[in-house]
């Protein structure tokens with residue numbers, strides 16, 4: 010699985026960071042998403058799915 | 074053909090949406106309603122449809138537009154008062170991102186010790202005061218107010234002034250002229266405050282914005298004043314009302330309260346659930362359709378207004394099992410209490426943290442906290458665009 014983030018769509022609400030801080034961070038400059046680990050494994054796979062589900066702008070997607 | 078409902082609709086139970094929300098969602102999930110100014114708008118009530126409307130560019134947030142569905146008739150702001158909440162793409166993104174860096178999860182974490190200090194001081198003051206005490210005055214309002222004032226660099230000493238005006242803004246029955254005057258007063262205050270900072274910008278949110286916008290060559294005092302106004306007002310009544318309602322919600326559900334006093338690690342889940350359960354700004358998420366689009370099987374045409382009912386969405390059984398139960402362990406993160414889409418609340422992580430710290434600290438420090446009046450007698454804000462409580466008598 011691969012996490013794909015579209016910073017153009019990202020609205021920086023940080024829902025992804027709240028879901029899993031080891032996968033996501035936010036830029037200090039404009040708050041948009043930074044993917045720390047785009048190939049999660051194990052428990053983090055579920056967390057990545059949850060992040061996609063709660064992201065308010067469909068900025069995150071998964072390549073299975 | 075069912076009768077057209079009128080909007081806003083009223084609650085009959087302080088812990089539940091207006092019964093009509095449930096009826097609509099189940100029988101006619103995308104339906105027409107009558108607005109206070111006599112015009113009609115669509116109401117969207119399913120969780121899935123609400124998320125669609127709030128995250129689709131074919132629905133505009135431009136409140137200046139003459140066709141925009143207004144819940145407060147006769148009130149439209151002039152163009153120089155525009156802020157990010159009324160902007161659409163491509164203008165919206167840069168305006169939002171200009172301040173977004175100030176509200177990241179990490180930035181909010183850095184504020185935690187200071188917020189804890191503020192909460193502790195307020196609880197000290199509550200306990201030192203008379204019994205019963207008013208939680209709204211002692212805790213709910215001062216905490217978010219102190220925090221947003223410190224972030225912005227607004228003197229807290231002036232809080233009476235802007236709290237009075239904010240309270241007028243959210244009441245539905247404030248006459249238009251009075252509403253106008255309240256907006257003017259706070260904007261002028263902000264503008265003067267910013268003017269005084271221009272020569273030597275301090276290291277607070279407004280000061281940093283002055284520096285940053287000047288570097289970009291986009292600094293305009295009026296527009297920063299509008300942003301400051303928005304953050305100040307948005308930071309006040311929202312979190313304050315959630316503190317009050319959340320406290321009542323937890324006291325009325327002792328089994329749920331016991332879960333967080335037994336394990337503070339669960340408080341953040343409780344916060345999400347309380348946000349969902351009360352959905353205080355439900356009526357604020359209006360949009361104007363700018364291109365024909367089908368939502369939930371219903372064609373909505375360009376030029377028609379839409380209200381995305383967050384509270385109906387947050388009580389939709391298709392998204393939340395047993396939606397009318399307060400269940401902090403349900404995993405409610407996908408609620409839409411902060412809205413959804415590009416305009417989703419900018420201050421949500423600040424709000425989450427304030428609520429988490431308040432509930433943890435309040436019930437730890439005053440384990441015997443209880444309501445000093447029956448729930449039915451509490452002054453719930455049924456006449457405001459942000460739901461909440463005017464007063465909350467508590468004792469211990």
Ligand code: SF4
Pocket residue numbers: 014018019020021022023024025026035040041042063064065066067068069
């Ligand atoms: S949840 Fe989505 S919109 Fe929010 S910061 Fe993460 S990617 Fe961006």
